[in-house]
Amino acid sequence: MSANVEIKTPDGKADGSIELPADVFDVQANVSLMHQVVVAQQAAARQGTHDTKTRGEVRGGGRKPYRQKGTGRARQGSVRAPQFVGGGVVHGPTPRDYTQRTPKKMKAAALRGALSDRAREGQIHVVTSLVDGEKPSTKFARQALRTITEARRVLVVLDRDDVLAWQSLRNLPDVHLIAPDQLNTYDVLVNDDLVFTKAAMERFLSGSVRRAGKASARSGEIADATESNSDGEAGK
Numbered sequence: 001m002s003a004n005v006e007i008k009t010p011d012g013k014a015d016g017s018i019e020l021p022a023d024v025f026d027v028q029a030n031v032s033l034m035h036q037v038v039v040a041q042q043a044a045a046r047q048g049t050h051d052t053k054t055r056g057e058v059r060g061g062g063r064k065p066y067r068q069k070g071t072g073r074a075r076q077g078s079v080r081a082p083q084f085v086g087g088g089v090v091h092g093p094t095p096r097d098y099t100q101r102t103p104k105k106m107k108a109a110a111l112r113g114a115l116s117d118r119a120r121e122g123q124i125h126v127v128t129s130l131v132d133g134e135k136p137s138t139k140f141a142r143q144a145l146r147t148i149t150e151a152r153r154v155l156v157v158l159d160r161d162d163v164l165a166w167q168s169l170r171n172l173p174d175v176h177l178i179a180p181d182q183l184n185t186y187d188v189l190v191n192d193d194l195v196f197t198k199a200a201m202e203r204f205l206s207g208s209v210r211r212a213g214k215a216s217a218r219s220g221e222i223a224d225a226t227e228s229n230s231d232g233e234a235g236k
Helices: 031-044 104-120 138-148 163-169 185-190 198-205
Strands: 003-008 014-020 124-127 154-157 175-178 193-197
Touching: 014 198, 031 104, 031 185, 104 124, 104 185, 104 193, 124 138, 124 198, 138 163, 154 198, 163 175, 193 198
Parallel strands: 003 124, 124 193, 154 175, 154 193
Antiparallel strands: 003 014
């Protein structure tokens, strides 16, 4: 069953409403699926560049330190053996790829479940805009957010063309900015409330996240507001 969310202005006044389609915002949340997708997303964020040197890779140690017999000491073949300071590491970490294969349908289903959970708890908000005027204003944008929600951690979904909002909010420590095509399960769950601008919500709903679960939530860095406009597909 579709639900309507009130659209608010930056000063908290009502300015119409928008329908949240049931196939995205009112589905049964699969907790185990969301957990699997979030773990895969966190694993993919790992660099995997950790590395140690084995005794064969450490420089030096090619000469036997002392003769085999007659010294009273344990026999040794190299000062780069693991038991020596400066020697190689036994079974140490090596570079690897932590990426886990997660089908697009699983990512899309997990995202819909997370959005549905937030919608049922009344934690999804839509605002006409977060900045008025022609210049960015962090003070104005912060006040607009506090008028809409009192949550400590807020995920703000902005259209890529909304340069003023990107520039106004990017320095706030408890506010995470994301574009509609970057919306993903982890960011939805790790933040307390979601705030969409009207333009961002319309772009998200027009994307492929509603097309039979064939979209995926793409993880990645916060989009740079000065990047070239790239519509993309919502939910990828």
